[in-house]
Amino acid sequence: METLRHVVVFIHLIGFAVLFGAWVVEAVNRRYQVTRLMNYGLLIAGVAGLALAAPWGIEYDMNYMKIGIKLVVLIAIGALIGIGMGRQRKHGTVPPAIFWSIGLLTALNAAIAVIWR
Numbered sequence: 001m002e003t004l005r006h007v008v009v010f011i012h013l014i015g016f017a018v019l020f021g022a023w024v025v026e027a028v029n030r031r032y033q034v035t036r037l038m039n040y041g042l043l044i045a046g047v048a049g050l051a052l053a054a055p056w057g058i059e060y061d062m063n064y065m066k067i068g069i070k071l072v073v074l075i076a077i078g079a080l081i082g083i084g085m086g087r088q089r090k091h092g093t094v095p096p097a098i099f100w101s102i103g104l105l106t107a108l109n110a111a112i113a114v115i116w117r
């Protein structure tokens with residue numbers, strides 16, 4: 001059970017890497033764009049995160065406040081990507097505030113995961 005949980009954490013990290021990596025590629029190339037890869041990463045991180053939100057394969061109490069905040073941040077990222085895709089379709093680019101918020105909120109969720117114990 002514990003090993004299975006570690007595998008799900010691994011999948012969760014792949015989702016994070018895909019989402020954040022896709023965002024960094026756009027940021028480094030100075031393109032304010034949202035891409036399909038970001039959606040895939042968010043989906044993988046979200047599904048694996050929900051599976052990890054239940055207390056299985058662990059012997060300690062879970063921090064539900066932290067998990068709840070991570071879920072709210074994930075929903076906010078999803079909303080921003082959705083709004084960004086709409087704007088991109090209309091204007092060809094995403095407003096910088098939306099683009100930077102996606103990256104910052106993704107980094108924030110990873111920071112909450114590793115710093116808040």
Ligand code: HEM
Nearest residue numbers: 009016045046049050052053070071074106109110113114
């Ligand atoms: C963009 C969204 C997210 C990012 C970037 C993210 C990032 C991370 C990272 C980097 C870890 C590894 C921390 C460590 O092992 O020290 C982690 C663990 C975890 N995440 Fe997320 N996460 C996201 C969304 C979510 C969501 C939506 C949930 C649940 C509703 C969630 C629940 C968890 C749980 C429970 C763990 C701990 C797993 C364990 O050690 O058993 N995450 N997350």
